[in-house]
Every structure is written in C-alpha cells, then in structure tokens.
Amino acid sequence: MIFIKRRKSKSKVKLEAKHHQEASRQDENKGQFSPAYKSxxxxxxxxxxxxxxxxxxxxxxxxxxxxxxxxxxxxxxxxxxxxxxxxxxxxxxxxxxxxxxxxxxxxxxxxxxxxxxxxxxxxxxxxxxxxxxxxxxxxxxxxxxAANDNLGLRKDNNTENEYSVVGPKIGLVENLDVNLHLIRQQMSTNKFVVRELTVGSQSKTRVALLYVENITNPQHVNTMLNRLENIEFDHLMDTSLLDQLVADNSNTPFPLFLTTERVDRVIYSLVNGQVSVMANGSPYAISGPVTLLDFFSTPEDYYLPWIIGSFLRIIRIFGVFFSILATSIYISVLTFHYEMIPEDLLGPIIYSRANVPFPPVFEALFLEITIELLREAGSRLPTKVGQTLGIVGGIVIGQASVEAALTSNILLIIVALAALASFTTPIYKMSNTIRFLRFPFILLASLWGGLGIVMGIIFMFVHLMRLESLGTPYMLPFYPFRAGDFKDSLIRLSLPHNAGRPSYSRPKSKWKYSKREAGQKKDIDE
Incomplete structure (x- = not known):
C-alpha cells in the first residue's frame, strides 16, 4: 500500500508540473504582442x-x-x-x-x-x-x-496566378509603398519591422526586408540582410532575380525561396518566423527559409476544414509524382518490361501501337514537346486567344496524331493526365521544375528501363537532401527527421493541434496561440 501511494504522489507531481509548464506557455503567448515600451x-x-x-x-x-x-x-x-x-x-x-x-x-x-x-x-x-x-x-x-484604407484595394490587383476560391483575393502590386501598406493593415504589431535598402548599381531599386522581431530568428534576418547588401548587380527588375542572387545553391532547378503574389501568404510566412523580401516594381515577394513541402500548400488549405484541406494537399503531392513518373513508366514497361503488362491490357496496347512506326521514347517526346509548345504559346498570347489555342490545338493535334499513327491512344491519355497533374502545384516556379524533370526521367527510362527510373529517383532525393534554404535543410521534416513538423506538412491537423510554429524556422516564440484555449468552446450556460 505504501508503494502504491508513492507512485500516485509522483504522478501527481508530474501532472502538476505539466500543467504549470503549459500555463507558463499560455502566459507567454498572451503577452507576446503586448507593448514592451514604458513611454x-x-x-x-x-x-x-x-x-x-x-x-x-x-x-x-x-x-x-x-x-x-x-x-x-x-x-x-x-x-x-x-x-x-x-x-x-x-x-x-x-x-x-x-x-x-x-x-x-x-x-x-x-x-x-x-x-x-x-x-x-x-x-x-x-x-x-x-x-x-x-x-x-x-x-x-x-x-x-490620416489612414488610407483604400490604398491598394483596386480592381486590377487580384491574385491571377495563385487564385483561391475561398479567402481574400488581394494581391501585391508593383509599388513597394502600397505593398507595405497592405501588409501593415494585417500586421498590427509594433514588432513588425521593415528594413529598406538599395540594390542595383544602375537601377538603384528599393528593396524591403520584412520580419517580426519577437518571432523571427535573428540569424535568418542577418543572413538575408548580409546577402542583400553584398549583391553586385546592375539592374534589378523583379524579385525573381533576387531569388537567384541570394539562393544557397544556384545550380539547382528547385526554387529555394517561396515566391508569392498573395498578401495573406506573405503574412502567414511572417507569422511562422520566416523573412520576406519585396522590391519596388515587382508584384511578388519571396520568403524563406522554406522546405520542399511548403510549395504544395495553399492558403485555401487553412480556410477549409482540416480534413478537406489535408485531402487536397495529398492530391497535389500525388499529382507531382504522377506527373514526373507516368510517362517514363510507360516507356520502361513497353521497352524493357513486357512481362509486367496484364493479359487483359496487352491486347489494347498492341492494337493502339500496331501502326505506330516509332519506338515509345520518340512517341512520348513528340507528345511532351507538343504539349509544352501549346502551353508556351498559350501563355504568350492574349488571354482569350491563348485559351482557344490551348483547347482547340490540343484536341486537333491529339486527334490528328492518333489518326496519322504517330502516337497511340494510351500514351496520349497518359501524357495529357501528366500535364494536367502538373497544374495542381500552386507555385509557378515549382510547376516549371516538375515540367522539366519529366524529360530526364523519360531519357533514363528509354536507356535502362525501371533501373533508370530508380537511379533518377535516388539521384533526385540525394540532390534534395543536399539543398538548403537560408542554411535550413530543404527536406525537413523528412531529413533531418522532425516528427513534430508533420502536423502541417503532408497533412494539416486541426487548429487546436497546430498551435506551434515550424521548428525549421527556429523561431523565438514557439507557440502561435494557446493550444488549450483554442480547443475550448465557451458557450453561454442556460
């Protein structure tokens, strides 16, 4: 009996310590944005x-x-x-x-x-x-x-490239002062700091470094500020050039900073402990440090219920793998691995390729390059003409290619689905990277079949593990493994369970809000 009582007392002490620790966290969160000044x-x-x-x-x-x-x-x-x-x-x-x-x-x-x-x-x-x-x-x-509440709220600053059905649709514009105004309207804290400097020996472009003083790690601020001050460039026209000039590795197709035109996305990055950079004359902001999975999340994930948001995020990630590997798997199976084709599917494949005079790799490259040409032509033409060209051109060329026996029906479907899956990526720069990666995998599959695809996947992941964004590993939370960051990576948990900031940003304040109070429903007692 004495032993049992001691066990109970120890557990009680641990429970009280846990409650005391959580209470101290809540007090820290409550005073997080309180004024620190005395006069x-x-x-x-x-x-x-x-x-x-x-x-x-x-x-x-x-x-x-x-x-x-x-x-x-x-x-x-x-x-x-x-x-x-x-x-x-x-x-x-x-x-x-x-x-x-x-x-x-x-x-x-x-x-x-x-x-x-x-x-x-x-x-x-x-x-x-x-x-x-x-x-x-x-x-x-x-x-x-003397507030100007209408500054920046114009009809022509919607988010065209990052459109969202749910949530605000206010985008950045080419005026730096207007962009700062739009962000300060949502960041009503004296801890929000703007550091302005000039970049470009000829253009003398105004560049602003944004961060929240009591959240952002000073190392990230100093690193970004040092890189911006040491830029030797003549004419800065857009923040996309800043992205390349301050990136940790310039020899990679993967973007190392998150480029966005959405005001709410910039604010979300700042609240998470990241730094953002904007330039006068550019309607885009770059934020860092980031990880690979940050490019497949959208603000819409947080405006929808967490189950729906997580489902849509998983669909996007699946779309990435499908877009990269679908065509290459088709080539490897038809070139080296006929034994993998089921008997029921073998007949339709033989029938669709009976009159095609080219090997699968030339057939796939013809369709992939055709789709890229249609996409580039559609994006360079006026909106109405580009949409018509994309739809009519795709239908006419696809149907004509099949009837002329230049390609098979099955590959046409696979390539079209792969192109469609690449559009699910919300960030345009990452979407371009996915489009590019399809071609090396197609060549590897045509040379060594399934072994070539495996070699390409291994090489890609080794390259990703070596990348860094402002000194932060690019493959977090997978490498190095961080179990706590999975709450908002592959899926998004509910708000009461997602109160912490990501550990990779190493923020000064770990908690965004009180986890306990966020989960309580304070209804009126009747």
Missing amino acids: VYELIEQAKRSSDFVQTSISNDKGRLIASFYNSMIDDRIYKEYIMKVFKEGGLKAHHFHHIAEVKQHLPIPNIVITDNLQTIGEKMLKGYIVLQLNEGDKVCALIN
Whole structure:
C-alpha cells in the first residue's frame, strides 16, 4: 500500500508540473504582442527601426510640433494639405500653443484624439494615425486619423496566378509603398519591422526586408540582410532575380525561396518566423527559409476544414509524382518490361501501337514537346486567344496524331493526365521544375528501363537532401527527421493541434496561440 501511494504522489507531481509548464506557455503567448515600451519616447524609438517610419517637425519652430507616423499607412494628401499646409504656410507658431489639445481649433480634421495612453497611441499609429506632440517626449499626444484604407484595394490587383476560391483575393502590386501598406493593415504589431535598402548599381531599386522581431530568428534576418547588401548587380527588375542572387545553391532547378503574389501568404510566412523580401516594381515577394513541402500548400488549405484541406494537399503531392513518373513508366514497361503488362491490357496496347512506326521514347517526346509548345504559346498570347489555342490545338493535334499513327491512344491519355497533374502545384516556379524533370526521367527510362527510373529517383532525393534554404535543410521534416513538423506538412491537423510554429524556422516564440484555449468552446450556460 505504501508503494502504491508513492507512485500516485509522483504522478501527481508530474501532472502538476505539466500543467504549470503549459500555463507558463499560455502566459507567454498572451503577452507576446503586448507593448514592451514604458513611454512615448520608447514607443517611437522602437518604431524607428522600420524604414517606413517618419518623425519630423511640422512647424517653423525647430524641435516643436513633432509628427510621427508610418509613411506606408497614411494618406499623403491628408498630411500635406490638412496638416503641413496649416502650420507651414498658415504662419502658426508652435510657441502659441500651451497644450496639444489646442491644435483641434486649427486643423480641419474631425475626431482628433488627445490621450496619454500608450496602448492607444501604439495601436492607432499602426492603423494609420499621425502622432502629434508639442515637444519630443511629451506624454500627451494628439492622434490624427490620416489612414488610407483604400490604398491598394483596386480592381486590377487580384491574385491571377495563385487564385483561391475561398479567402481574400488581394494581391501585391508593383509599388513597394502600397505593398507595405497592405501588409501593415494585417500586421498590427509594433514588432513588425521593415528594413529598406538599395540594390542595383544602375537601377538603384528599393528593396524591403520584412520580419517580426519577437518571432523571427535573428540569424535568418542577418543572413538575408548580409546577402542583400553584398549583391553586385546592375539592374534589378523583379524579385525573381533576387531569388537567384541570394539562393544557397544556384545550380539547382528547385526554387529555394517561396515566391508569392498573395498578401495573406506573405503574412502567414511572417507569422511562422520566416523573412520576406519585396522590391519596388515587382508584384511578388519571396520568403524563406522554406522546405520542399511548403510549395504544395495553399492558403485555401487553412480556410477549409482540416480534413478537406489535408485531402487536397495529398492530391497535389500525388499529382507531382504522377506527373514526373507516368510517362517514363510507360516507356520502361513497353521497352524493357513486357512481362509486367496484364493479359487483359496487352491486347489494347498492341492494337493502339500496331501502326505506330516509332519506338515509345520518340512517341512520348513528340507528345511532351507538343504539349509544352501549346502551353508556351498559350501563355504568350492574349488571354482569350491563348485559351482557344490551348483547347482547340490540343484536341486537333491529339486527334490528328492518333489518326496519322504517330502516337497511340494510351500514351496520349497518359501524357495529357501528366500535364494536367502538373497544374495542381500552386507555385509557378515549382510547376516549371516538375515540367522539366519529366524529360530526364523519360531519357533514363528509354536507356535502362525501371533501373533508370530508380537511379533518377535516388539521384533526385540525394540532390534534395543536399539543398538548403537560408542554411535550413530543404527536406525537413523528412531529413533531418522532425516528427513534430508533420502536423502541417503532408497533412494539416486541426487548429487546436497546430498551435506551434515550424521548428525549421527556429523561431523565438514557439507557440502561435494557446493550444488549450483554442480547443475550448465557451458557450453561454442556460
């Protein structure tokens, strides 16, 4: 009996320790985005770490009437016409004011808030308010609403290449200030930092490095910043060039940074502890570090129930393997491994290839190259003409090829399905990689059959295991093995079970939210 009691007491101690540990995690999460400043001066000094933050004196009296704001969040017209014009051209002297509340009588702007609450000042400034002080460091401030809520919300900035049925459809544009405005609207935290620099000896392109200070690992920030500062290039036209210039390995067909035009995807990367880079003149942002499986997930996976989202993700991954291997397996079976064909299927194959004068490899290459030509021609032509060319050209050429005995019906179906499966990849750069990989596998299958396919798979996986993204292994969570990261890799678990950030980003804060509170349903007791 004594032994049993001791066992119970030890288990009770362990249980209490576990509850205490989880409670401490919850407290950490609750205070994660709380302001760390103790005065208005500290708040503004922390905001100055972002390149889009501006602090200036708007009166003729030097050092008085200090305006502080995020330039990417305000309407420049309101600032110049209703604030600067009143004080600069109106002849008002700052020493005429004895209290900041007196500016209400001179500014033609309604709803000016006078407050010394640090929480209110920090939140309003992140929403596009201008903080006005009589002197730098004053506790009481005037908050002037100069937010431009319609900036960037235009009809022509939808996500064309990453379309989603469910969720927001706001995409990035070619203006860096507009893009920063769109992201700051969703990142209402003073920990969101923008570091701006210039890249290109001839173009002098503005480039912005984005990260969340209390989440992102400083090593990733410093690595990306160092690579951007050491770029020797003359003219930077798009972030796709940055992707190639800062990549860990430039001799690989696989993209090592996630390229996206979606605002919500950039924000999701930042919240997960990644860094993002945007360039003026480019409607795309790149994020890293990333893993291979990140290229097969979409924001839609998180907007749908987790069972549906996981099913669609598995379909995409299956589509990748089918697209790469389907044609090569057909060639290897018909060239070297006839014994693998079932008897019921042997007759239709012989009948479809009875009049085809070419070996399977030439037959497959003819169809693959034809499809690539149709795809390239369709993407270079205007939208309506390109769609018509793709549909009509595919039907006419496919039917004519079969009737002319240049190819078989079965291979035509396989190649069409393989091309269709490649379109399931949501990231365009990875889709191009999958299109390219089909051709080496076709050549290997024509030379050595099934052995050639196995050799190609081994070589591909060895190459993937050697790749890194900002120093992070590309094949995580498979290699090195990380069991905890499988919660959001091949499948996506429900939100209460997916509260942690991925370990490969090595974030400062491991938890996005409280796992226990996310799973509770706090209904009203009747």
